[in-house]
Amino acid sequence: MHGRHVWLLVCAGVLAFGLAVPAEAQTTGMVKGLVRDDKGQPVEGAKITIEFAEGVNRKQETKTNKKGEFVQIGLQSGSYKITAEKEGVGSQSFDARVRIGQAAEVNFVLSGKNAPPSKEEIAKGAELKKTFEEGVVASRAGNLDEAIAKFTHGAELSPTCADCYYNIGFAYSQKKEYDKAEAAYKKAIEIKADYGEAYNGLANIYNAQRKFDEAAAASTKAAELGGGGAAGAGGGNVNAMYNQGVILWNAGKIPEAKKQFEAVITADPNHAESHYQLGMALVNEGNLAGAATEFETYLKLAPDGPNAVTAKALVAQLKK
Numbered sequence: 001m002h003g004r005h006v007w008l009l010v011c012a013g014v015l016a017f018g019l020a021v022p023a024e025a026q027t028t029g030m031v032k033g034l035v036r037d038d039k040g041q042p043v044e045g046a047k048i049t050i051e052f053a054e055g056v057n058r059k060q061e062t063k064t065n066k067k068g069e070f071v072q073i074g075l076q077s078g079s080y081k082i083t084a085e086k087e088g089v090g091s092q093s094f095d096a097r098v099r100i101g102q103a104a105e106v107n108f109v110l111s112g113k114n115a116p117p118s119k120e121e122i123a124k125g126a127e128l129k130k131t132f133e134e135g136v137v138a139s140r141a142g143n144l145d146e147a148i149a150k151f152t153h154g155a156e157l158s159p160t161c162a163d164c165y166y167n168i169g170f171a172y173s174q175k176k177e178y179d180k181a182e183a184a185y186k187k188a189i190e191i192k193a194d195y196g197e198a199y200n201g202l203a204n205i206y207n208a209q210r211k212f213d214e215a216a217a218a219s220t221k222a223a224e225l226g227g228g229g230a231a232g233a234g235g236g237n238v239n240a241m242y243n244q245g246v247i248l249w250n251a252g253k254i255p256e257a258k259k260q261f262e263a264v265i266t267a268d269p270n271h272a273e274s275h276y277q278l279g280m281a282l283v284n285e286g287n288l289a290g291a292a293t294e295f296e297t298y299l300k301l302a303p304d305g306p307n308a309v310t311a312k313a314l315v316a317q318l319k320k
Helices: 119-140 144-157 162-174 178-191 196-208 212-224 237-250 254-267 272-285 288-301 308-318
Strands: 029-037 047-052 059-063 069-075 078-086 090-098 103-105 108-110
Touching: 029 047, 029 078, 029 090, 047 069, 059 069, 078 108, 090 103, 090 108, 119 144, 119 162, 144 162, 162 178, 162 196, 178 196, 196 212, 196 237, 212 237, 237 254, 237 272, 254 272, 272 288, 272 308, 288 308
Parallel strands: 029 103, 029 108
Antiparallel strands: 029 069, 047 059, 047 078, 078 090
16 A cells, blocks of 8 residues: 655665664665654554565565664665554555665554554454345345344444445335334434435335325435435435325325326336326326326236236226
């Protein structure tokens, strides 16, 4: 990892940290330096890795002393990658050029921003990934309580896991426990302000409760944000647009709803539910032939869809 400009100090001195350089140093080069933390304090016990960067796989390691100092002699001339690291403190790498009989000085500042993950953090990340994937599988299988338990555990492992809270909200919405779903969606938005899919989820549960003003506001926000894209769930701007149409329909604003369903079909001609809803709007207008065409399209796209039985009955009736 290359961080900042490396200060290379070429010197002809034969002493380093009070140590006399043996005769070998006259035919080889050396690297020395100092490792501090982001508060300017020396870092004792930092591992220094010195890797030859010119084709030959050659690596040497040393550690810093109590003063944060290190020195490595006996290096052939050439380019090297020098890395200083200590768990819980940080890691930093620089490139340096070593020359015969000279010392290349490389100084490091380690901070939490570039700290390598600890073993505990790596283990926790692996557990979160496994738990989340198990939650997705359970949710898709309809095992909603198990899914909620998995995603809740994921949120405990990582309190900033917005996708965990989104999926908790989705599972509760399927159980029609709307208060809990609303709380989870709002938590996801609190963590990730531009979480369009969470706004889409809010629009769905508000619509189900006939809270049309709240549903319209949430759906509008979802459309502005493009519907988001939650891990483990579908969605997108088209679904947000469709939801707006449903909200308008339920609020009795049929002409506005019709325009919305038409807009969805323009964006995605294969959005089956929009064809069904457009058919219903056309029935309301008295355009029975147009309605029959939309219901037939719906049946082609979703022969086993949630409105398939109704669509078949309507097609039979409209074509008499």
